[in-house]
Amino acid sequence: MKTIFIKPNDIEQKWRLVDANGQVLGRLAVKVVNILRGKDKPYYTPHQNVGDRVIVINADKVIVTGRKRRDKIYYHHSGYPGGLKAEVFSKVMARKPTYPLEQAIKGMLPKGPLGRQLFRNVKVYAGSDHPHVAQKPELVEI
DSSP states (O other): OOOOOOOGOOOOOOOOEEEOOOBHHHHHHHHHHHHHHHTTTTTOOOTTTOOOOOEEEEGGOOOOOOOOHOOEEEEEEOOOOOOOOOEEEHHHHOOOOHHHHHHHHHHSOOSSSSHHHHTEEEEEEESSOOGGGGGGGEOOOO
């Protein structure tokens, strides 16, 4: 058996469109990350960026199960002593509706330079409008 490595010039990146309307946050993030990493392709390689670019629309209509809407807490530290800030999911969604989905996707990507490169390939929008019509994204059914 022979391991196949694809050259960066031979990688064909498509644009995919994902509608987050009524989708569960974590399950949607898993599907998006699998497309970003290229795990749906036969030539998937863990240390290469072989995945497609993803556009996520209607991120403000994503749902969470159970009591997470009032119990899930997002933390942020300013770097100064006593600078830990905490905010509940519902307040984060009211202030920045794309943030929870972006954080879920970022947390599932590999840490390091590859993960940062892959995260640049995802665009998350709160509404149904996006400026990437010229790329002709194909709709992904989830």
